[in-house]
Amino acid sequence: MIDRQPTLEGARLLLRPLRPDDWDALYAVASDPLIWEVHPAHDRWQEPVFRAYFDDAIAQGGALAVIDKSSGAMIGSSRFQNYDPDDGGSVEIGWTFLARSHWGGTYNAEMKRLMLAHALASVERVVFRVGETNWRSRGAMEKIGGRLTDRVDITQLPAGPARHVIYEIDRTNFASGPLASD
Numbered sequence: 496m497i498d499r500q501p502t503l504e505g506a507r508l509l510l511r512p513l514r515p516d517d518w519d520a521l522y523a524v525a526s527d528p529l530i531w532e533v534h535p536a537h538d539r540w541q542e543p544v545f546r547a548y549f550d551d552a553i554a555q556g557g558a559l560a561v562i563d564k565s566s567g568a569m570i571g572s573s574r575f576q577n578y579d580p581d582d583g584g585s586v587e588i589g590w591t592f593l594a595r596s597h598w599g600g601t602y603n604a605e606m607k608r609l610m611l612a613h614a615l616a617s618v619e620r621v622v623f624r625v626g627e628t629n630w631r632s633r634g635a636m637e638k639i640g641g642r643l644t645d646r647v648d649i650t651q652l653p654a655g656p657a658r659h660v661i662y663e664i665d666r667t668n669f670a671s672g673p674l675a676s677d
Contacts, residue, residue: 497617499557499575503609504594513558520569535657537625583619627658640672
């Protein structure tokens, strides 16, 4: 069984369970339209759309607030979702976004390393659903050692169906991959 709402700490980041009182700080980050421009839910910067996303994160559990330790500021969020205990176990890491001020450096890699190390102590495999045309996230997945599978998931969004490709990282790949020594 995996703890889907741990507190995880790295050199630059603190990840802790997302709380209802995090709304203002997280929406301040998420209200930037450029964060969502290549995401399948490209309208998530709008308050009613993000409110539904935030409320779902709280209701589902598994959501984490991402805090920059140097400033104490909330800079994004991620989730552990869809835990499956069968066949060695798997969990999905997703619904991740970071403030643009924290793009292109080591923040995403540190966040994913912390989350992967936590998850892979309890499950054999972590899966990631990425919008098929979200090249920014697909590139980030490749940087952290995600292996593209042949599986596709179609999610119905208000704007219509969105195709997602599936990446995986298992214990073996993680132990020998780019995040192992990060």
